[in-house]
Amino acid sequence: MVNGESKNAPSMADVAALAGVSHQTVSRVVNGSDAVRGDTRDRVLAAIDELGYRRNKSARALVTRKSGRLGLLYTQPHLYGPGTLAASVHQAGQRAGYDIILSPVPHMEASSAERAIEALLDDAVEAVLLGVSHQSFEDLVAQLAETVEVVMIHSDPPAGVRSVGIDQHAGAVLATQYLLDIGHRNIAHVAGPVGWIDARQRREGWLAALRDSDVQPGPEIFGDWSSKSGYEAGAELARDPSVTAVFAANDSMALGVIRALHEAGLRVPQDVSVVGFDDVPDAAYLWPPLTTVRQDFASLGELAVEVAITAIADGTVEVPPLLAPELVVRSSAAPHPRA
Amino acid sequence: MVNGESKNAPSMADVAALAGVSHQTVSRVVNGSDAVRGDTRDRVLAAIDELGYRRNKSARALVTRKSGRLGLLYTQPHLYGPGTLAASVHQAGQRAGYDIILSPVPHMEASSAERAIEALLDDAVEAVLLGVSHQSFEDLVAQLAETVEVVMIHSDPPAGVRSVGIDQHAGAVLATQYLLDIGHRNIAHVAGPVGWIDARQRREGWLAALRDSDVQPGPEIFGDWSSKSGYEAGAELARDPSVTAVFAANDSMALGVIRALHEAGLRVPQDVSVVGFDDVPDAAYLWPPLTTVRQDFASLGELAVEVAITAIADGTVEVPPLLAPELVVRSSAAPHPRA
DNA sequence: TCGTCATATGTTAGCGTTCACATCGCCTCG
DNA sequence: CGAGGCGATGTGAACGCTAACATATGACGA
Numbered sequence A, B: 001m002v003n004g005e006s007k008n009a010p011s012m013a014d015v016a017a018l019a020g021v022s023h024q025t026v027s028r029v030v031n032g033s034d035a036v037r038g039d040t041r042d043r044v045l046a047a048i049d050e051l052g053y054r055r056n057k058s059a060r061a062l063v064t065r066k067s068g069r070l071g072l073l074y075t076q077p078h079l080y081g082p083g084t085l086a087a088s089v090h091q092a093g094q095r096a097g098y099d100i101i102l103s104p105v106p107h108m109e110a111s112s113a114e115r116a117i118e119a120l121l122d123d124a125v126e127a128v129l130l131g132v133s134h135q136s137f138e139d140l141v142a143q144l145a146e147t148v149e150v151v152m153i154h155s156d157p158p159a160g161v162r163s164v165g166i167d168q169h170a171g172a173v174l175a176t177q178y179l180l181d182i183g184h185r186n187i188a189h190v191a192g193p194v195g196w197i198d199a200r201q202r203r204e205g206w207l208a209a210l211r212d213s214d215v216q217p218g219p220e221i222f223g224d225w226s227s228k229s230g231y232e233a234g235a236e237l238a239r240d241p242s243v244t245a246v247f248a249a250n251d252s253m254a255l256g257v258i259r260a261l262h263e264a265g266l267r268v269p270q271d272v273s274v275v276g277f278d279d280v281p282d283a284a285y286l287w288p289p290l291t292t293v294r295q296d297f298a299s300l301g302e303l304a305v306e307v308a309i310t311a312i313a314d315g316t317v318e319v320p321p322l323l324a325p326e327l328v329v330r331s332s333a334a335p336h337p338r339a
Numbered sequence C: 001t002c003g004t005c006a007t008a009t010g011t012t013a014g015c016g017t018t019c020a021c022a023t024c025g026c027c028t029c030g
Numbered sequence D: 001c002g003a004g005g006c007g008a009t010g011t012g013a014a015c016g017c018t019a020a021c022a023t024a025t026g027a028c029g030a
Helices: A012-019 A023-030 A038-051 A057-064 A080-095 A110-122 A134-144 A168-181 A197-212 A226-237 A252-265 A279-283 A297-314 B011-018 B024-030 B037-051 B057-064 B082-093 B111-122 B137-144 B170-179 B199-211 B225-239 B253-261 B281-285 B297-314
Strands: A069-075 A097-104 A127-131 A149-154 A187-191 A220-222 A246-248 A273-277 A292-294 A324-329 B068-073 B099-105 B129-132 B148-152 B186-190 B220-222 B245-248 B273-275 B292-294 B324-329
Touching: A012 A023, A012 A038, A023 A038, A023 A246, A038 A324, A057 B057, A057 B186, A069 A080, A069 A110, A069 B253, A080 A097, A080 A127, A080 A297, A080 B082, A080 B099, A097 A110, A097 A279, A097 B082, A097 B099, A097 B186, A110 A134, A127 A297, A134 A149, A168 A197, A168 A246, A168 A273, A168 A292, A168 A324, A187 A197, A187 A226, A187 A252, A220 A226, A226 A246, A226 A252, A226 B281, A246 B225, A252 A273, A252 B281, A279 B225, A279 B253, A292 B068, A324 B170, B011 B037, B024 B037, B037 B225, B068 B082, B068 B111, B068 B297, B082 B099, B082 B129, B099 B111, B111 B137, B129 B137, B129 B297, B137 B148, B170 B186, B170 B199, B170 B245, B170 B292, B170 B324, B186 B199, B186 B225, B220 B225, B225 B245, B225 B253, B245 B253, B253 B273
Parallel strands: A069 A097, A069 A127, A127 A149, A187 A220, A187 A246, A246 A273, B068 B099, B068 B129, B129 B148, B186 B220, B186 B245, B245 B273
Antiparallel strands: A292 A324, B292 B324
């Protein structure tokens, strides 16, 4: 299109004229109806091919009153988890014949999220997948659900809300129990920021595992998911010689903790063990390789789309069981020396 | 929408009836025409509000013959760069009044990319932003450009192709020159995979900087962008005691290299210096903190949208200068001990 | 031989907008 | 005081498609 020579795109009528049939027959061919004779179909197909015909989705949406679109709202688009989720939702949606509108909201402000939702509604999405497990969204959902089908991607959904999720609590228990099992008794936690559901769930999993073993929680520091905040937390933790293990709420913070520990002259895992959460691809190749909890974001995305599609079909509120995360043992955690 | 009580969405006609005007007046109000009397406008606005009216984009697109949509095709959606780019394109597009269709193609196969492009064209995007700087796409562009406006996101665009990019070559020169400046004379390169434009550009920048200083290139190993491949390359490099510095084509590979070096008993940077590329957020908090080359993906996205919009408007082929990357010096590289 | 029915195709209307144009007041000016 | 013009609003058609119904064609049994 270097020169603007694009005549109007061909319509069904053009195809029909070329094939010598009515536009309705073209419609039937395009929609795979079986009430078309083989040779007629071939002629139509040939005409479509010759003209480069492409069905106009707007016209179709207008008359069918269905947009065929699903929207995904997600935060932190630059991170591994959300990025993977988005890709997987997109792929699953395509496969199911839906267009997916990916709507990243870069900064976590209610206003920008509301704008994003407005945009999604303007696009007439048939369902909204809410990949924003932040408290400030829980209120939004009730209101939104009156307008459109909603699927929350959420590890601790309010009752009666359609949702899918990965069991963050269980993942945190896995990580903490592992540290307990190898003899640690003073396990610190670098938590995700207040307000994030996943952060809360992971923190509570940590607490629950400790409680079950009658072990007092170690120090607790709140970060903001960033490696920088992990670093700062790690520097603080390094000053407390009684801490022998740290469970960080994600891999980025874990990596920051490790650096701070190193800088303080502490060895990982010989002096202090560190466990992360997420299993980002780089986790296996950090120094030391990071023991962490793997989440299957790809399956999560597929599941979310599946639930959304049945929601559109019959409106039921379906809440499949949370997906189970998995502990990946590498070498950033080791038995407690005095155990 | 727990119960499917949704009556048909209100149309302009409904608003018009309620406000006691014609549908055309509603249209004028919605489109901000100034040919509407103040009190009429207020009545219409009130009716819109009461009914929860939302303009039907399909109908609008049908009659205006404009979809108001831009598509972004991008690979490796789980990585920092692409994720940031996608978010920034989305935001810039919204701001300019365009809907952005984000189309991640998870696996780098020509077929899946072609499917993605088909989907974009079916969505009647007015322009396609091609954020896939892989050789196999260069052929696609010519063909695609006949159908729709195309903006390549590309650091070494073919002549006459509309594009924006970050100067990968210059970034690599920055990194290599830095290593040269601090006394290294045997600088290895862990390259990105063959076929990727950015990989080629970074490699050539490395070679060019060395050539300019009359220094022989060190060993060269091709990775696949992953930290795993960086690790494998690092293991190999560790066996060559003459290598004192490694320039890796991205941060993930750099981090893999560092781990391999550590495992081989070599210290970074005391024994071997390592420089990466991208400046992912975690780079600053690795151990040791990674010296790397920062790319401004956010600006790149904005620029791409800007170019796309002028392309739609006047069809010109505009190629703004490549954005300049920036060297970020941290501590994974240090002066050569024998320098 | 004719009605009957199935199969293949055509005809018409309408989805919700915008565009082009028509209309209706009302003000201005000669 | 009437022509002319302008500002505000209305009317009708069209965008490209699908849904519902209408029609044509041929096979078949009575």
